[in-house]
Amino acid sequence: MLIQLNQKQVKLQNELQEYFESLITPALRTELNQPEHFEGGGPEFKKAMKTMGSDGWIGLSWKKEFGGKELSPIEQYIFVETVMRTGFPFPFLTTESVGPMIAEHGSEWAKEEIATKILKGELIFGIGYSEPNSGTDLASLQTKAIKQSDGYLINGQKMWTSLANFSDYIWLATRTDFEAKNHKGISMFIVPTDDPGFSMSAINTLGDVRTNATFYDNIHVPETHLVGELNQGWSLITSQLNLERLALVNHGPVEELYKDVLETAQSTKINNDQYLSDLSWVKHNLAQVHSGIEALKLICWKQTWIMESGQLNMAEASVAKVYGSEFFIEAYRLMMEIIGELSILKNDSELKILNARLERMYRTASILTFGGGTNEVQRDIIAMAGLLMPRTR
Amino acid sequence: MDFSELSHQTEIRDSLDKILSEHCSQERLKKYDADFKHDEDLLSLLSTNGFLGLGLNEKYGGSGEDLYDLGILFERLGYHAAPLSLSGCLADVAQTIQKFSNEESCNEILSSIIAGEIYTSAILEPSNQDPENPITAAEIENNQVVITGTKYLSEIASIAKSILISTNSNEGVLLILVDTDQVKLTELNSTANSPLFKVELDSVKVDRESIIHEKGRGLEALKYLIQLNMVMRSYIALGVTEKMTSLIAGYTSEREQFGRVIGTFQAVSHRAADCFIELECLRLVNQQASINLNTNLDCENEALVSKIWAGNACHKISYSAQHLHGGMGVDKDYVLWRYCLLAKECELINGSASQNINRLGENITTNQ
Numbered sequence: 139m140l141i142q143l144n145q146k147q148v149k150l151q152n153e154l155q156e157y158f159e160s161l162i163t164p165a166l167r168t169e170l171n172q173p174e175h176f177e178g179g180g181p182e183f184k185k186a187m188k189t190m191g192s193d194g195w196i197g198l199s200w201k202k203e204f205g206g207k208e209l210s211p212i213e214q215y216i217f218v219e220t221v222m223r224t225g226f227p228f229p230f231l232t233t234e235s236v237g238p239m240i241a242e243h244g245s246e247w248a249k250e251e252i253a254t255k256i257l258k259g260e261l262i263f264g265i266g267y268s269e270p271n272s273g274t275d276l277a278s279l280q281t282k283a284i285k286q287s288d289g290y291l292i293n294g295q296k297m298w299t300s301l302a303n304f305s306d307y308i309w310l311a312t313r314t315d316f317e318a319k320n321h322k323g324i325s326m327f328i329v330p331t332d333d334p335g336f337s338m339s340a341i342n343t344l345g346d347v348r349t350n351a352t353f354y355d356n357i358h359v360p361e362t363h364l365v366g367e368l369n370q371g372w373s374l375i376t377s378q379l380n381l382e383r384l385a386l387v388n389h390g391p392v393e394e395l396y397k398d399v400l401e402t403a404q405s406t407k408i409n410n411d412q413y414l415s416d417l418s419w420v421k422h423n424l425a426q427v428h429s430g431i432e433a434l435k436l437i438c439w440k441q442t443w444i445m446e447s448g449q450l451n452m453a454e455a456s457v458a459k460v461y462g463s464e465f466f467i468e469a470y471r472l473m474m475e476i477i478g479e480l481s482i483l484k485n486d487s488e489l490k491i492l493n494a495r496l497e498r499m500y501r502t503a504s505i506l507t508f509g510g511g512t513n514e515v516q517r518d519i520i521a522m523a524g525l526l527m528p529r530t531r
Numbered sequence: 532m533d534f535s536e537l538s539h540q541t542e543i544r545d546s547l548d549k550i551l552s553e554h555c556s557q558e559r560l561k562k563y564d565a566d567f568k569h570d571e572d573l574l575s576l577l578s579t580n581g582f583l584g585l586g587l588n589e590k591y592g593g594s595g596e597d598l599y600d601l602g603i604l605f606e607r608l609g610y611h612a613a614p615l616s617l618s619g620c621l622a623d624v625a626q627t628i629q630k631f632s633n634e635e636s637c638n639e640i641l642s643s644i645i646a647g648e649i650y651t652s653a654i655l656e657p658s659n660q661d662p663e664n665p666i667t668a669a670e671i672e673n674n675q676v677v678i679t680g681t682k683y684l685s686e687i688a689s690i691a692k693s694i695l696i697s698t699n700s701n702e703g704v705l706l707i708l709v710d711t712d713q714v715k716l717t718e719l720n721s722t723a724n725s726p727l728f729k730v731e732l733d734s735v736k737v738d739r740e741s742i743i744h745e746k747g748r749g750l751e752a753l754k755y756l757i758q759l760n761m762v763m764r765s766y767i768a769l770g771v772t773e774k775m776t777s778l779i780a781g782y783t784s785e786r787e788q789f790g791r792v793i794g795t796f797q798a799v800s801h802r803a804a805d806c807f808i809e810l811e812c813l814r815l816v817n818q819q820a821s822i823n824l825n826t827n828l829d830c831e832n833e834a835l836v837s838k839i840w841a842g843n844a845c846h847k848i849s850y851s852a853q854h855l856h857g858g859m860g861v862d863k864d865y866v867l868w869r870y871c872l873l874a875k876e877c878e879l880i881n882g883s884a885s886q887n888i889n890r891l892g893e894n895i896t897t898n899q
Binding site: 144420426428429436440442446453454457460514516518520524528529530531 | 532535804808
C-alpha cells in the first residue's frame with residue numbers, strides 16, 4: 139500500500155502549475171471574473187485554448203494513436219486538480235469526454251474535421267443529454283433522429299445545454315429506434331449550432347452560470363455526423379461517466395479555498411491581541427473542513443487507482459460523488475461562517491474577501507448533488523453494489 | 532499510488548477471520564458478557580499462529596515492522612467483537628518499546644509479548660484532558676524513580692506483568708515500566724464490560740532502568756504512543772462499524788413488512804448507503820495514518836483525523852444499525868448490541884471526535 143503521489147506525478151503537478159500560472163494573464167483573469175465569461179467563451183479564453191492546443195496540453199486522456207498523451211487516470215486527475223485550482227474554466231467535457239469518443243468512434247470526416255480541431259483548442263461542444271421530461275431517467279429521452287436517404291432529420295428539445303451559447307457543435311443524444319427498450323435505441327450525433335434549425339433560450343441560474351434550453355427543428359445532418367454505431371449511443375454516454383463524476387468532486391478547488399480561508403483567519407485581527415484564528419469556533423470549523431478534505435482526497439485517489447488497475451467498482455465511484463458533493467456544501471458553509479458577513483459580498487463589491495469566491499461557490503454548489511447522476515440514484519447504487527441489498531423501487 | 536493489500540496482508544486477514552469466527556460465536560461471547568472479558572485460549576492461539584508479532588521486527592520474532600499489519604489485527608478483533616483488549620499491549624507497549632528502547636529491552640520484552648505475555652499501558656488520567664502532559668509525578672532520586680499518581684482505563688492490568696506509565700518529572704515526560712504488583716488496581720465496570728482498571732501509584736519506587744527511552748525523548752515517545760493508540764483504536768472502530776453495516780445490509784435484505792423486503796424502501800437503503808460512505812472514509816483515513824506512522828514518528832494530524840472519523844462513524848453507524856433493526860437491534864439474543872457498546876467505547880477512549888477536532892484546529896491554526 140502506498141498512499142502518495144510518486145515523483146513523476148509530483149513533477150507533472152509542478153509543471154502544470156507553472157504552465158497555468160503563465161497561461162492566465164491579467165487580461166484573461168479580468169475576463170473570467172465577468173459573470174458572462176465564468177464558463178469561458180470570451181476572446182482571451184479562446185486565445186488561451188489555442189495556446190494550450192499548440193503546446194500539447196489538450197487531449198491528455200486520448201490514446202496516442204489519435205494524437206493524445208494517453209495519461210493514466212491518476213495523471214488525468216492531477217491535471218483536473220491543477221487546472222481547477224487555478225480557476226480556469228477548462229472545457230473538460232469537450233476535450234476529455236466528447237473528443238476521445240469522436241477520435242475513436244467518429245466517421246472519417248469527424249476524425250479529421252472535428253477531433254483534430256478539438257486537439258488544437260479550436261472547437262467547443264455543448265452536451266445535449268437532458269430533456270424537459272428526461273433528467274435522472276436519461277434513457278427515456280425523446281429527441282428524434284429519423285433516417286433519410288442522405289442522413290438524418292433531427293427534431294426535439296434539450297435542457298441544461300451548458301456552453302451552447304458559445305459552442306460550435308452539440309454532442310446530441312437522440313432516439314433512433316422507437317421500438318427498442320429505452321437505452322437500446324439511442325444514437326449520438328454531432329450537430330452544428332450554426333444550422334438554421336438550431337435555436338436556444340438562456341436559462342440564468344442561481345450561481346450566475348448561464349445554461350440553455352436548446353431546440354432542434356428539422357435539422358438535417360449527413361451520415362458522417364453519427365458517432366459510433368446506430369442505436370449504440372448509450373455506451374458512449376456512460377463510458378466516461380466515472381471519470382466525469384470524479385472530476386466533479388476533485389478535491390483541488392476546495393483545498394485551495396481552505397488554505398486561503400486559513401491564511402485569512404490567521405492574518406485578520408479581531409482586536410489588539412487576537413486574530414480570527416484564535417477563536418475556538420473558528421478552529422473547530424477549520425478542523426471540520428480539514429478532516430473532510432482528507433477523506434475526499436483519499437476517496438478520489440483510491441478511485442483513480444481503481445480505474446488505473448482496470449477494475450470496475452460502481453459503489454466506490456458513487457461514494458465519491460455523494461460524499462464529495464455533500465461535503466462541498468457543508469465546507470462552504472463552515473468557511474463562510476469563518477469569514478462571516480463579509481463572505482456575502484460579491485465580486486464587484488468593496489470589502490469583498492478572497493475575490494468573493496465563497497459567495498460564488500456556495501451558489502453553485504447545489505448543482506453537484508443532483509447533477510452528474512443525482513445522489514438518490516448514487517445511494518441506490520451504493521446499497522446494491524456495495525452492500526448487496528435488493529434493488530429499491 | 533497503490534491501495535491494494537499485499538498478499539501476506541490478505542492472508543493475515545483471512546486466517547484471522549477463520550480463527551476469530553470459530554472463537555467468537557454467540558455462545559462463547561455470552562460467557563464473557565458478565566465475566567472478566569479476556570479469552571486466554573484465543574490469546575494463546577493468536578500467539579501460536581504468530582499474530583502477536585504483527586508490526587514487530589523479524590529479529591524479535593515478529594512478522595515485520597508494518598503498522599498496517601497490526602491495524603488488520605485490531606480491525607478483525609473489532610469485527611468479531613473478540614473478548615481481548617490488546618491495544619495497550621500490542622500497540623502502546625510493544626510499538627513504543629520497539630521505536631524508543633534499547634536492543635536489550637526490545638529483545639526481552641518484545642519476544643515475551645509475542646509468546647503471549649501480557650503488558651499494558653496506563654496513560655489516561657481522570658480529570659486530565661491532555662494526556663501529553665501527565666499529572667502523575669516521577670521524582671528522580673539518584674538511581675531510583677519514585678512515582679505517585681492515578682491512572683485509569685488501563686486495559687487488562689490485573690493480568691499484566693508490567694504497566695507502562697506516563698509521568699512528568701524535572702527531566703520532562705518519562706515513560707516508565709512498572710511491575711503490576713507495585714500498584715493498586717481497581718476494576719472499573721464500563722459500558723462494554725471491557726476489563727479496564729484504575730491504577731494507583733503511591734510513591735512506587737523503580738530503578739532508573741525502568742524508563743524505557745533515552746534521556747530527553749520521553750515526550751516524543753509519549754506523543755507517538757498516543758497517536759498510535761488513536762490509530763489502532765480507529766482500526767477497532769473500523770471492524771466494529773464494518774460488522775454493524777453488514778448486519779444492516781443482511782437484516783434489511785430479509786425482513787419483510789408491507790409485503791416487501793424493507794431494504795427495498797429508499798429510506799432504509801439510503802441510510803444503509805450513508806453507513807457505507809462513512810465506513811469507506813474511516814477505512815481510508817486509517818490507512819493513511821498507519822502508513823505515515825510507519826515512516827514518521829509524529830503524524831499527529833493524520834492520527835487525529837482518523838480518530839475523528841472513528842468517533843463519528845461509531846456514533847452514526849451504531850444508531851443507524853439499531854434503528855434499522857428495530858427491536859432486534861436491542862435484543863441481547865441477537866448480535867448487534869455488543870457492537871453498539873463497543874462502538875461507544877471506541878468513540879470515547881483516547882479522545883472524542885469533538886475533543887480531537889478542537890486539537891486539530893489548534894494545530895492547523897498554529898501551523899503544526
